[in-house]
Amino acid sequence: MRRSTIIFFVGVLAGLDSFSNAQSREHPARSIYKLREYLELQGNLVLNLEYYVYHLEIKLHKIQEALLDMEKVHALFEEDKRAFVSNPVNSFSLIRHMHSDWMKWQLYLSGDPGQEQLAYMRETSAYLPTKDDIADALLGMERVRSVYGLEPQDMASGLLSDVQYDSSFSPHDCRSLAEYSIGMKDYPTAERWLQVAISLLQDRNEDPVVPLNIIDVTQTLVESYRAQRNPWSAGHILEAALKLSPFDARLLRLKEQVSTDLMYEVPLKHRPKGVPDQDHCCNGLCKGPRNRHLHCFYLTKRGSPFLLLARVRTEILSDDPFIVLYYDVLTHSDMVSLRNTSEPLLHPATTIQYLNAPQELSNSRTAHFVWLEPTITEATRRADRVLWDVTGLNLSNSEMFQVNNYGIGGSFMRHSDLLHSERNYLVRERIATAIFYLSDVPQGGATLFTELNVTVFPQAGTVLFWYNLAHSGDHDMRTRHTGCPVIVGSKWMMTRWIYDDGQAFTKPCHTKLKSPMVMA
Template sequence: MQIQCCLLSLLLLPLVAAGSLTGAEYSLSVVSMKPLVELETKLIQNLDDYVKALEHKLQILRRHISEIRLENEKAQRNVVLYLSHPLNAFALIRRLHLDWVQWRKYMEQPVGGAQMRSFDAWRDHLPTQLDLQDACNGIARIQDIYGLQEKHIMRGQLAGIKYNISMSTGDIFAVGQHLSRTTNAKEAVPWLKEVKRRLRNQTPGPLAVDKAEVLLLLAETYIKSKHYAEALPILDRALKHNIADAVLLRRREEVQQLIAKEPSTVLDNAEPKDNSKVAILKWGCRGFSREQSPKALHCCYNFTTTPFLRLAPLKMELLGEHPYVVVYHDVLSDSEIAEILEMAERRMARTSTVAQPNRTSSPTRTAMGAWLKRSSNALTRRIARRVRDMSGLQLEGSERMQVINYGIGGHYVPHKDWFTQHPEVMGNRLATVLFYLTDVEQGGATMFNKAEHKVLPRRGTALFWYNLHTDGEGDWSTTHAACPIIVGSKWVLTQWIRERNQIFIRPCLGRTSD
């Protein structure tokens, strides 16, 4: 027994030492989810040890182990590729947050105490309820922004591409539960109806979804949307399974009274009208209403911004002059990108500003980020010089470089980089340089909604634009957004350039005519 405890202590030591996992916000970044695959591997092995100690549970446990191990081994073959797909990443978080807690309850027996202690040591590293909420929001965001059908997402068909991935009953139920709590609860109905359909063939086990719970939640969703006529037969069906359930009986009586008092609302599946930033995101990410004029495209070699470019000109593509937006191609090498990502992974933290002490899910931006000093090493100094070559501007007095990695359905709603209240010390953000560090398989475009520019992430390219007019006032036409990631891991590096030190390079002038 002492030998077994010593071996367990040695097994736990590497994970306990990696304290950075505790309290992580997994769904906000693909890279932050990488440790979850290894964590699930350890949990699977721990569960396998428990099975060996409880022979009378061997049959049911081994069936479940083979299923989850098959999925985990699929992830281990290429962790980043696996986590880049939102359904894989979502299912991983949901399993670790919900399924493994159920396994813990199933393991609560006099035998198997060592395995339960191992699980308790890992508990703090499991995704939280808020992680699962963020993951559900990510799946819902992909569906909403790109107008996808629920049945297609469940089968792994995303924006016209069919993947060899599908959602489990537990995955679908988790999304339905989450959506049922939102202000527009009717979005949960297709998800919960699919769970109800699948329960006909459900295999009994510790992870089985309770049919009465699904029926009650579906009925409550209809009631919340004032669709009482649809709720009543569902409550009757739930009562067949729990004929004496006081909650169901009371709820059925209340629904009957509501039907008698007021007519039931007809279930309306039409998309509500919305003029918000989300509506702008939908319009731009699905495709602008009018096509970009071919005359707006202009490509050339930039020899002139700095003297160095006479020797090594940059490939420049002009997207538009109002606002002035250009794309620089092939400005970062693969080795430079790899080094940037390695530096950033050690410093990742949530980028959204939220109230303290309790974190809340932000609808504005879903990502994790890291700040890099331009003086950190030879690479960051070289990138800073490259930014000066692209922009012709000084970086002294500007923020550090920020590296961002997006998670499940990661996005950034329409926003501006300049400040309405001009900062006194550093000045406003005159310009922005945005480097793309990875390709993105689906989604993730940078969208300038007013100018109707949309740029797809391409590894090694960079966007440059001015945020201010020549008189120093903010340019609203530079409002831009990051479309949600559908499939892929999106990494970007941003360098904002402040105006204070540009007084002799780009002095304030009268505004140019638009």
């Protein structure tokens, strides 16, 4: 290896500590932005391993050079051993060499040339994914699979919702997903993951460092069948495995257990736990009743001088309850600024069960978020201004902007944005919600209004707006919605919840109007 390469490796290793110490350890699988830190750490670990190989090669080269010299001497005494030892020079050299040199060889061979690299790996082990991280990732993948109806075989080959990617799962990945399904008592899904793992193992050699073979996976599959009280399928799989390894003690024990099961068991169907109830219209293709009074236009009035100069393309998605999409509201530079401002401040998203309750980390919402004051940057000020322009609502008493970045299969389970379970006119309530989409999402990540069959896919620069209160001021539970799992991409969004106090003149209550808003 050339000197420049050596200096390069030394420089990389010297700078690794600063990266690992700065890395966030708060559920990185719940944010695509946070996951990028793992890519950097993975790259550094690979370089560290390459440097370890380099030191091993140096040691091997020295041993090979010494062997060449020893083999030359060996060739001499093989011709005539008596003549060789009769020469005092040869005899003394032999005794001295065997007395001193082999002890030094023992010390040299016992020394590990990769101590620095091993120390680095020990240090970075504290920054590797934890059990909580792998649990987050497994939950995200299961949500993607179950919500979009994907087959394990397709997912393992990189085929995600009819789009083929240059990516694939390893047998270890499939086995981990199978074990997660077993933990959820979703045995049919576990069976499919394990079958994919077995097919992948048949096409590759066993990893000597992280071993996994067909027998290991078969054992898990048989145990899954037994948990389903399906000894017939378990016996069939065992027969095939025993042909490959007829004397494996684990398989022989399982065969005895399965034979006993065949005598006593009757089929039992388990109801999978799976993930919590999720909506299956996230692809936007569900059939069912929809609001038919939809139209598009350019918003030019509402008392805003800005709208007279810059019309806003508007699409009404539902007139009752009122749901609207405003296009090209944010510029590319504003979206980049909002993401850059938020990135170093992100932390795992939490939810509250009721007003004034403590914030709790919940699997119902898998993302990282941060609150931003409307006046913190030029981008937030412009977003605040344009929201007033298009809605006409008083924003002075509303909540701050909340920026979210979703992770692996990131989603927000079905919920309402209302603060109170029952309407109380003496306390304030969220009259409306506005979502600014700060990025495109290639697949998934839609906002789904489950009771209205309205699915809105993220488009960078657009704003989704709706009223949570009916025109009478009562709760409108039809606006319950789901943040669908992200299949591929990094979903960035910024939410603003608008309160009803201060809206007496901008949006007075009426009991006879059907729509909560009359477009100007």
